[in-house]
Amino acid sequence: MRQYKPQANAQKKVYYSDRFYEKPSLPKESLEAFPEFAKELELLSQEVKVLESYVERGDWVAYIEPKENKKALAALKRMGYEILSEMSAIDYLETRHGFEVFYQLLSMEKHHRMRLKLFLPEGMELESANDLFRSADWSEREMYDMFGIRLLHHPYLKRILMPDDWSGYPLRKSYPLHGDEAAQWYEVDKIFGKEYREVVGPENRDAARIDRYDTTRFARMGHEVPYGEDISLGEKETPIRYQEEGGVVIVEKLTPENSKQLQERK
Amino acid sequence: MQIPNRLQPFYENLVFERHDNQMVINFGPQHPSAHGQLRLILELEGEKVTRAVPDVGYLHRGMEKMGENMIYNEFIPTTDRMDYIAASSNNHAFALTVEKLLGIEVPRRAKVIRMMIVELNRIISHLFWLATHALDVGAMSIFLYCFREREFAMDLMEDYCGARLTHSSIRIGGVPLDLPAGWLEKLKSFLEKMPENIALYEGLLSENRIWKMRLENVGIITPEMAKSWGCSGVALRGSGIQWDLRKEQPYELYDEVEFDIPVSDSGDSYGRYKLYMEEMRQTVKILHQLIEMYPSTSSEIMAHAPQYISAPKEQIMTQNYSLMQHFVLVTQGMRPPVGEVYCATESPKGELGFFIRSEGEPYPYRLKIRAPSFYHTGILQDLLPGGYIADVVTIIGNLNIVFGEIDR
Numbered sequence: 031m032r033q034y035k036p037q038a039n040a041q042k043k044v045y046y047s048d049r050f051y052e053k054p055s056l057p058k059e060s061l062e063a064f065p066e067f068a069k070e071l072e073l074l075s076q077e078v079k080v081l082e083s084y085v086e087r088g089d090w091v092a093y094i095e096p097k098e099n100k101k102a103l104a105a106l107k108r109m110g111y112e113i114l115s116e117m118s119a120i121d122y123l124e125t126r127h128g129f130e131v132f133y134q135l136l137s138m139e140k141h142h143r144m145r146l147k148l149f150l151p152e153g154m155e156l157e158s159a160n161d162l163f164r165s166a167d168w169s170e171r172e173m174y175d176m177f178g179i180r181l182l183h184h185p186y187l188k189r190i191l192m193p194d195d196w197s198g199y200p201l202r203k204s205y206p207l208h209g210d211e212a213a214q215w216y217e218v219d220k221i222f223g224k225e226y227r228e229v230v231g232p233e234n235r236d237a238a239r240i241d242r243y244d245t246t247r248f249a250r251m252g253h254e255v256p257y258g259e260d261i262s263l264g265e266k267e268t269p270i271r272y273q274e275e276g277g278v279v280i281v282e283k284l285t286p287e288n289s290k291q292l293q294e295r296k
Numbered sequence: 297m298q299i300p301n302r303l304q305p306f307y308e309n310l311v312f313e314r315h316d317n318q319m320v321i322n323f324g325p326q327h328p329s330a331h332g333q334l335r336l337i338l339e340l341e342g343e344k345v346t347r348a349v350p351d352v353g354y355l356h357r358g359m360e361k362m363g364e365n366m367i368y369n370e371f372i373p374t375t376d377r378m379d380y381i382a383a384s385s386n387n388h389a390f391a392l393t394v395e396k397l398l399g400i401e402v403p404r405r406a407k408v409i410r411m412m413i414v415e416l417n418r419i420i421s422h423l424f425w426l427a428t429h430a431l432d433v434g435a436m437s438i439f440l441y442c443f444r445e446r447e448f449a450m451d452l453m454e455d456y457c458g459a460r461l462t463h464s465s466i467r468i469g470g471v472p473l474d475l476p477a478g479w480l481e482k483l484k485s486f487l488e489k490m491p492e493n494i495a496l497y498e499g500l501l502s503e504n505r506i507w508k509m510r511l512e513n514v515g516i517i518t519p520e521m522a523k524s525w526g527c528s529g530v531a532l533r534g535s536g537i538q539w540d541l542r543k544e545q546p547y548e549l550y551d552e553v554e555f556d557i558p559v560s561d562s563g564d565s566y567g568r569y570k571l572y573m574e575e576m577r578q579t580v581k582i583l584h585q586l587i588e589m590y591p592s593t594s595s596e597i598m599a600h601a602p603q604y605i606s607a608p609k610e611q612i613m614t615q616n617y618s619l620m621q622h623f624v625l626v627t628q629g630m631r632p633p634v635g636e637v638y639c640a641t642e643s644p645k646g647e648l649g650f651f652i653r654s655e656g657e658p659y660p661y662r663l664k665i666r667a668p669s670f671y672h673t674g675i676l677q678d679l680l681p682g683g684y685i686a687d688v689v690t691i692i693g694n695l696n697i698v699f700g701e702i703d704r
Contacts, residue, residue, distance in 0.1 A: 042365040044657050046628060053656030056397070056635025087396055087637050112523045115640065116666040120653050134638050134651065134666070138523075138539055145638065165526035168674040176360075191353035191703055200361055207365050294482075 038124040040206040058084040058091075066140065070109055077105040090144040096131075099148055100157045103133065107162055111135040111144060114163035117170070119150070119177045121203045127152050129179060133159070150179065158184040176201035195220075317341060325354050329432045329689040332699030334673070340685060348680035348688075350673050355703035363663035367629025368394050368468060371663075376462035378667065379701040382421035384413045384453075385643040386701075387466040392547060393639035393650035394468045397632045400601045405593035406470035407548045412483070412586050413456065413465050415579045419490070420449045421644035421696075422576050426497060429569075429693035433510045438500050445493050448486050455479055468630075469605040470598035480587050487587075490580045498573055511566040515679055515691035518563060525675045528668050529646025530575070531695060534568040536561040541642040553585045565694040572696075604630040629658030638666075645669055645696055667701040 061068045061083055067090040071083050078098040084091055094102045103114075113136040119129040126149070133146040150156055158181040159166040170181050171190040178199040181187055189196060197212040198205055212219075214235045218226055323336035330336070333354030339347035359378065363371045375386040388410060395402065402410075427442035450460045455476055457465035465471065501507045517527065522535040532539055540557040542550040558574035560567035599605055606625050607618035634656040640649035646668025653662035672695045680688055 042659055044628070044659070051631075053631070054633040055656075056399075056633050056637070086635060087399075089638060091636075113526050115526060115638075115647065115649060116651065116664060118651070118662075118664045120662040132636075132651070134649075138537070138544075141544055143638065143640075145636070163526070164521075164524040164678065165671050165674065168670060186349075189353075191356040193353075200358060205361075207361060 036210075037204060037206070039203045041203050042207070056086055058086055061085060061090070064090070066142070067144075070142075070144075073109055074102065074105055078102045086145075088143070090142065091147060092144065093147050093149070096148045096150045096154060096156060099131075099133075099146070100159055100162065102146055103135075103159050103162050106135055106144070106146065110137040110139045111142070112138065114159070114165050114169070115143075117159075117166060118173050119179055121177060121201065122149075123152060124203055128154075129177060131156065131173070131179070155180045155182050157182050158187075160184055175199070178202070318346070323688065325351075330692060331428065331697060333703075334692065334697075334699065336676070336680075336688070338680070338685070338688065343684050343686070345680045345683055345685060345688065348677050350676045352673060352699070352702050355699045357704065359704040360663050360665060363665075364660055367658045368632070368660070369625075369629065372467065373462065373464045376464055377700055378665065378704060379421075379643065379645060379648070379669070379698050380461060381424050381698055382417035382644045383459075383461060383463045384417045384465050385421075385641070385648060387464060388414050389639070389641040389643060389648045390650050391466050391468045392641060393637060393652055394632070395599075396639045397635065397637040397652055397654060398468075398601065398604050398630075399633075400469060400599045400604065402470050402548075402599050403594070403596040404549075405474070405590070405595065406597045406599075408586055408590050408593055409471045409475060409597065410466055411548050411550070411553075412475075412583060412590075413453070413463070413471075415583050415586070416449055416452060416483075417463075418579050418644045419576055420446055420453070422572050422579075423449070425572060425644075425696045426569075429690075429696075430501065430507075432689050432693040434506065435501065435504070438497060441493070441496060441500075445490070452479070452483055452486060455482065467598065469601060470596075472597075474595065474597055475590070480590065483583065484587060487580050487583055491577065494573055494576055501569070502573075508566065510686075510690050511569060511694070512564060514565045514683065514687045515694060516563045517675070517679065521675070521678060522563075525678070526671045527646070527675065528671075529642065529644070529696075530568050530571045531646060531668075531672055531675075533557065533559050534571055535563045541640055541647060545640070547639075547641060549589070552589070553582050555579075555582050565690055568694055604632070631656055631658055640666070643668065645698065645701065646672065648701075665704055667704060669695075669697040669699075669701045672697050673702050 061071055064085055067085060070090070071080065071092065074080055074092060078094050078101050080092050080094060082093040115134040115136050117131070117133045119131045122128055122130055128149055128151040131148050131150050135144050135146060136142070137144075156179060158170055160170065160183075167185070168190060170184055171187060173179050174181060174187055175189040175192050176199060188194065192200065196216075198210055215227055218230050218235065222230070319340045321338050321340060323338055324330040325333045325335040327334070335351040335354070337349040337351065338345050357377070359374055362374055366374070372387055372390060375390045376383040378386045423442045423446040427439040427446070430438040430442075453463060453465070454460050456479065457463050457473070459465070517531060517535045519535045519537055522532050522537060527535070528539075536559060538557055538559045541547075543557050555578045558571050558578070560571050598608060602621055604625070606612065606622040607615070611618040612622045613619075632654045634654055636651070636653045638649060638651045640647045647666065648668055649666035651662070651664040651666065652660050655661040675695070676691070679691055683691070
C-alpha cells in the first residue's frame with residue numbers, strides 16, 4: 031500500500047505549464063459603471079466596513095471583515111437580498127492560512143445577484159447566519175463538514191454529508207482524493223476494531239490495487255491464468271481470436287438486409 | 297470475527313422508548329417512499345409529527361472534490377449523476393457556468409438544441425415526479441401511464457445522444473451532435489400526443505377525492521419560509537412568488553420564446569401538483585416554438601474559441617494546428633481566466649447553480665454545486681412538524697427531491 035503522508039496540498043497538479051504563459055483574469059469592473067450597485071454599496075458601507083468592491087461577470091462582489099458578516103447580511107437583507115442562494119468556503123490554508131467564505135445572495139425585486147466575501151483566518155469562528163436565512167442552517171453545516179469551519183450560535187452544528195465520526199475535512203486541499211488513512215480503514219475500524227487492520231491486510235483496503243494474477247478480475251478476460259499455476263517463468267501466450275473469422279456454428283451472422291427494424295413503437 | 301458490541305449505531309444517543317407518550321421513529325434510510333436514501337428521525341405524538349430531523353449523506357460521492365481534480369470537460373459525465381432524472385439539465389448548468397467564465401458565445405443552433413434537450417428533460421423529470429408521487433400517495437395506474445410517456449421521451453433522448461439516463465449530451469461551448477434525421481418529426485408527434493396525455497393524468501387525479509384529501513392543505517410553504525429557505529422552482533412558485541430564471545434572468549434563447557409562468561397562491565401540495573401539470577403544457581409550447589426556430593439556424597454547433605474549445609472533427613483531421621490544439625485541450629485541458637463566477641439555471645427541480653473559482657489552471661480551484669433539492673430537503677425540518685405521519689410521504693414526494701443532487 032502507498033504510504034500516507036500528510037501534505038499541504040494533495041490535489042492533482044498540473045503536469046505541464048508554459049513558462050511564458052500569463053494567466054488572464056476576469057475583468058473586475060469598477061462600480062462607477064453600475065449606479066444601482068454603487069447605491070447599494072453606499073448603503074452597505076454605512077453599516078460595515080467594505081474592504082473591496084467590484085463587479086465580476088455581472089455579479090456585485092463585496093469583501094468585508096469576518097466579524098461583521100451578520101451585520102452585513104442583515105443590511106443586505108433589508109436592501110432586498112432576501113435569498114441566500116448558497117454559501118461555502120474556498121480553502122487557502124496553504125498560501126494564506128485561512129479560508130475565503132462567500133455568501134451568494136439574490137434580490138428578486140431588482141434581479142441582482144451579489145457575492146459577499148470575507149477572509150477567515152484559520153481557527154477563527156464565524157457567526158452563524160441561521161436566524162437571518164434558514165438556508166444557512168444546512169449550508170453552514172455542510173461548510174463545517176467539508177472544511178472544519180466552526181460556527182457560533184448554530185442550532186445544530188453536526189456533520190451533514192459525512193458520517194458523524196469521520197476524521198478530517200474532505201474538501202480541504204490537504205485531504206487526498208482517495209481519502210487519508212482513517213478513511214481507508216473506516217469500516218474495518220468500526221466493525222472489527224483497529225486491531226483487525228493486520229488481519230484484513232492493507233492490500234485489501236487499497237482501492238487502486240491491481241493483482242496481476244487475479245483470475246477473477248474481468249479486466250483480464252481472455253488472458254486468464256488458472257489458479258495456483260506456476261507463472262514464475264512467464265505466462266502462457268493467449269492469442270486473441272475472433273469468432274467471426276471462421277464462422278460460428280450456432281450464431282448466424284446478422285446482416286442489415288435480413289434484420290427487421292421497427293419504425294415506431296406501438 | 298465480528299465483535300457484536302463494536303458496531304455502534306450513530307443514533308446511540310437517541311432514546312426510542314419514552315414514557316411521555318412520545319415516540320421516536322426512524323423513517324428510512326431504506327424507505328421506499330423516501331425517493332432515495334433519506335433518513336428522517338421523527339418525533340411523534342400519536343400520529344402527529346412534533347419534530348423532524350432529516351439525515352442525508354448516504355449517497356455522498358464527493359463530486360465537488362472530484363470536480364477539483366478533473367479538467368473541465370472531464371467533469372461533464374460526473375454531473376449526469378447528480379440529478380439523474382434530468383441529467384442534461386446538470387450538463388447544461390455546468391456548461392453554461394464554464395462558458396460564463398470563459399466568456400464565449402454559443403452558436404444559435406446549439407442554443408436551440410440545448411433548449412430542446414433541456415425542455416425534453418423537464419418533461420421526463422416532471423413525468424417521473426408525477427408517477428412516483430402518485431404511487432407514494434396510492435395511485436397505481438397513473439404511474440404506468442406516466443412511465444409510458446416518459447419512455448417515449450427517453451427514446452427521443454436515446455436517438456439524440458445514445459443514452460437514456462445519463463446523457464452527457466451538452467458540451468462546454470455547444471452540443472456534440474446535430475439532431476439526427478427525422479428527429480424533429482418524432483418530437484413533433486410526441487408533443488402532439490402530450491396535451492391529451494396531460495389531460496388524462498389530470499382526469500385521473502385533479503378531482504380524485506383521495507388525491508385531494510391527501511394533498512390539499514398539506515405541506516404549506518409560506519412565502520417567507522420559501523424565501524428564507526432559498527426555495528426555488530415549483531416550491532417557490534407554489535408559494536405565490538413569480539420567479540422563474542428562464543423568464544427573470546433569461547439564458548440561451550428563453551427571451552425569444554413565448555411561455556407563461558404558472559404561479560399558485562395556495563402554497564400546499566395540491567397547488568404544486570397543479571403547477572407541475574401546467575409547466576408540462578408550457579414546456580410543450582416552448583418545444584413547438586423551438587421546432588420552428590431550428591431550420592433557420594446555420595449548421596454550427598460548437599463555439600469558435602480555439603484557445604478553449606477543440607475545432608470541429610473535420611478540421612482536426614485535416615489541419616495540423618487544429619490537431620495540435622485538440623491534443624493540448626484533451627491532455628492538459630483548457631485554462632480559463634482567473635476569477636469567480638456563479639451561474640444559475642432553472643432545472644426541473646429548481647435553481648441549479650454552479651460556483652467556480654478558477655486560478656487559471658486546468659482544474660477548478662473550487663467548484664460548488666448549488667443543488668435545489670438540498671434546500672428542499674432542509675425545509676422538511678420546518679415543514680413536517682404539525683402534520684401527520686401519513687403527510688410525511690406526501691410532502692417528501694411532492695417536493696421532488698433527488699438524492700444524487702442533495703448528497704452530490
